[in-house]
Amino acid sequence: MANIYDIAKLANVSAATVSRALANNEKISAASRERIQKIAEELGYRPNLVARNLRQKSSLMIGLILDDVSDELSGFIARGVEDEARKNGFSVLLWNIQHELESEVAALDFFTNLKLDGVILADTTLNAVEEFPHLKMPTVLINRTGSDEESIHNVLTDDYAGGYDATTYLLNLNHTKIAFINGPFDWHASAKRLNGYYDALKDHHVEPREEFVKHGDWYEESGYKLAKELLLLEDRPTAIFASSDMIAIGVMDAARELGLSIPDDISIMGYDNRIIAKYARPRLTTISLPLYEVGMMAAKTLCEIIQNQAHKDKQVNLLVKGNVIERETTKAIQVDSGID
């Protein structure tokens, strides 16, 4: 594999001149530049990036640590990060940690030693950042709060807005008996969505009912079970807002089993806008989780830090909102015209 010395020899110049010619920007005569570039091409020269990185102390690579790329949602983060990084001239080194703290520490170790220019940590519930004092490179966290460090920036999905918007959407369809099947109550996202739910009710002067709020896990069995409880109440809800699409699928199962028609007898709303929402029958109305955008914003922020030394003075905290994706599981309630 040819190096710049091989080229230098053939071109009768020094390696330094070759380097300049190939870098394409220094003071060098057009004649030599073209001659040298031509020789480089003929030799099939390819720059050794390892040597370059060693010399320049920069790799044009960022690391992305996430739990599991094969998860549909994480995949969007990965795409968002990579698309934006690539646009800024960076490549992305990926590391799945699969719930293992050890693996997260190993990833940070590796990235540090490889002299990556920065790192994005997505969705991990662990605290490797705190446990990794060597973390000197620019860092952006996705969907993970809790660091007070000014130098560690955050990009989050706006779960409060999601809860608020979903509930408002149902309220605008004239529903007032709106139940909420939330995820585990100790999750940050759950708490935020619940606040959004309550605030939307309050802003529409609807009294919240204790028996209409349930906490389960994120999966369909939980949705099925809790929906049954809700639908068997004497004064049952006319709409159920589920904090994940999988929960919503369970809710649909329960409704069908009780002979309720969706959306005529019961409106159902999901959260996440997973592929299953589009393929459910009827198609599931839901709130999109803007993870592609979150990934992009995180990468954008990181690249800005690396390139411009921006955001040096204060911590970045971005919230990215999702949207209501209208499909077939929600329907307006006819209200009396109110003349009496």
Place this chain on the structure above:
Amino acid sequence: MANIYDIAKLANVSAATVSRALANNEKISAASRERIQKIAEELGYRPNLVARNLRQKSSLMIGLILDDVSDELSGFIARGVEDEARKNGFSVLLWNIQHELESEVAALDFFTNLKLDGVILADTTLNAVEEFPHLKMPTVLINRTGSDEESIHNVLTDDYAGGYDATTYLLNLNHTKIAFINGPFDWHASAKRLNGYYDALKDHHVEPREEFVKHGDWYEESGYKLAKELLLLEDRPTAIFASSDMIAIGVMDAARELGLSIPDDISIMGYDNRIIAKYARPRLTTISLPLYEVGMMAAKTLCEIIQNQAHKDKQVNLLVKGNVIERETTKAIQVDSGID
């Protein structure tokens, strides 16, 4: 950031001794080794992998080129590759090309220049390998045939077996009128699955019917449309085998619309075992696409090549089979006991 010279100074030894002590395996006195390691720890020393890679001409990294990680199926390839690579001490550098030949060439360029130890190309329909004569590193292709080069190995899903097994499964449920809605006929996978379908019929002495075989694209609209044609035939099929789960969803829509009960009036079988198959109602019987395994096998093969110089003499060609995933859309037909 401390380097081995800083440690050497403090330990009153040479840098070479430090290097040996930290490498942990050379002939070195236990006393110095421990002393040096202790000092390294105190200094918070971290080896510079860029320098090491430059020196050793090896990076312990492999590249993975695929179309789009955020696609559910590609995600499994990525996970399989990474899990297996990690097990062998390698990290994975990911590059999404999104149908762009330019990007694929750029990826190979970058990987080559970064001195990665090997590369896996997944699912890409382009021919960057042929157009990239510089590709000197070990290469494994996933779901892409066509290179005669002995040094370029292949791992493929066994689409013939998938078509054969799906059809056989339906035949064993006593179906004989089995239609097949395939993907585009110019796809390699389509051709293989069709062969499997025909051979299974032949092995069970069932005459294939021309009107029972349709080609569409991979999506649900196509499945819906073609299923309607099939189900409105005078002598309609009792089972429809769809070459993708999305097609199968369209088939289910068509059946429901015609008032046919699934699986009582019509059995439906998908392909891919996407998440939507599990969440469809009724739950969709399908053939799994073993992409996680394919990713693992590809990484395993690549690591063996890198580490042991194995597979040097002949091209590796692996086929990985999926399985029938039994769910709720298929049902046996009652047959007459045949006494007459």
Place this chain on the structure above:
DNA sequence: TTGTAGGCGTTATCAC
């Protein structure tokens, strides 16, 4: 067991 010295391939700093 340890030290010396050279080299991996590039870029940057000086001179000229």
Place this chain on the structure above:
DNA sequence: GTGATAACGCCTACAA
């Protein structure tokens, strides 16, 4: 504009 030369941090013959 161009050429020496050093430096990035590490590893490894070879010598001692």
